[in-house]
Amino acid sequence: MASIDFSAEIPQLRSTLSSIEQVTDIDALDAKIADLEKQASAQDLWDDVDNAQKVSSALSHAQSERRRISELDSRIEDLEVMVQLAAEEDDADTLEEAENELVSIHKTLDELEVRTLLSGEYDERDAVITIRAGAGGVDAADFAEMLMRMYLRWAERHGYATKVMDTSHAEEAGLKSVTFEVSAPFAYGTLSVEGGTHRLVRISPFDNQGRRQTSFAAVEVIPLIESTDSIEIPENDLKVDVFRSSGPGGQSVNTTDSAVRMTHLPTGTVVSMQDEKSQIQNRAAALRVMQSRLLLLKKAEEAAERKELAGDVKASWGDQMRSYVLNPYQMVKDLRTDYQEGNPSSVFDGEIDEFIDAGIRWRAEQGKSDS
Structure with missing residues (x-):
């Protein structure tokens, strides 16, 4: 050699x-x-x-x-x-x-x-990640939960603080949706390349005939706003519903109406919070995430960059940015960068730094070609 x-x-x-x-x-x-x-x-x-x-x-x-x-x-x-x-x-x-x-x-x-490639306006901020089950029934709900664990394990490996803000459990297994915060320097800039549709192909553990199933989940990443950001929302533009927090299968985990669902009437944006102990705390947390989403929407409208900032994620065929294949072979491949790994287990255990780095470099190159 x-x-x-x-x-x-x-x-x-x-x-x-x-x-x-x-x-x-x-x-x-x-x-x-x-x-x-x-x-x-x-x-x-x-x-x-x-x-x-x-x-x-x-x-x-x-x-x-x-x-x-x-x-x-x-x-x-x-x-x-x-x-x-x-x-x-x-x-x-x-x-x-x-x-x-x-x-x-x-x-x-x-x-x-x-x-050094993270120079966007909000790249230094903490990140709020929302994962929603897409097409694929119970497998999609299970996939959404697998992705949540993947990102939480990634954060744990790096010593980053996380906080689950809202969880909606599916009836049979997995999650309909989950929202959590990652607190770290450049969390948004780093994780924003993970936004998009993720696709899973495997033998379904929920199919008694052992057939292969394709399912989808949507990942949305937004920056967490700070008190210095100027987003004022008139009270008349908000509809706030309160309800009892619940766990898997609809089991009540709270005997008071502390959970909050907040709807921004002009845009139809909905945010739910049930992690905090009181209705007041959940309302404050919901308002903060709502402001984050509306801030992005405002910037996107001004610069015509909505897809770049938050994305229009359909969580279905033709829209996927990464595939996780467990059968008939083992591979995780990012369809934008062509980066791939042959060990899905390690990826689902949070070893996604190479995917993230490749995504950040790809995004930088896309920016150069668009300029």
Whole structure:
């Protein structure tokens, strides 16, 4: 096997890191960290718990991003020293260690490079994901639940906080729909490429004749709005219904009418919330998600970019963006990027970073070709 040309690889690593530093704007990042540190040291910080948590989280993420770049610079220097030592002492073990480190640095640089492609207006925001069962009956409802677990496992692998906001269980198995929040830096920009129709092909566990079944689920990803966003909704434009929260099979899990269904009458947009303990909390959560959806709708109408921002997801034939095939062969393939994996089990267990990265790069290329 041909040996690695470190004399070419190391300068390339430095060039890539330099490009990332320019796009990231290190000076601006350092200024942001200094400002957040000043806010975090204020004596009255925890008088407003929500704001304190937001500041602490933002500081932690900014410091982490800065640290990753600084550590990469050090790792490239250490790699160069390692290669020199291996050459001087003709040490095969050190050379192998250097080769492994080169692969690791490339991977980390790739991850940071993808992050630099997230420059949309709302990319830095937390994400709200809604999954709806589409065509395919009970298999589609089961598929919707499988996708929910996939995204929650992905978030868990990365240490991201999640919160299930609303769940509508199907009668036999699975979910009619579910809405949950992912709190992480650039959660919306990262996960927005997952929006669209997902297709599952398998031997149905619900068919007593063991026939192959195709089912669909729609994934919608929207950014969570912040208090600074200007979306005012007149009370007369909202219809609010209250009902009792329920679990699988319609079993009541609440003895009071605490769940909320909010309808925006001019657009027909509907949001349901039943996760919180009280009607007031559910109403506030529903209003926040409603504002997020209407904000996107407003921006889409202004820029004629509705499909790009939220998408018109039909969850049926001819509209799918990714296929999960469990029979007659095993494969998950993204139909936009052509990226595929041969182990659906690992994908459903949350190993979807490669799909997401490929999607972000594909979207960036689409943007270039459209400009």
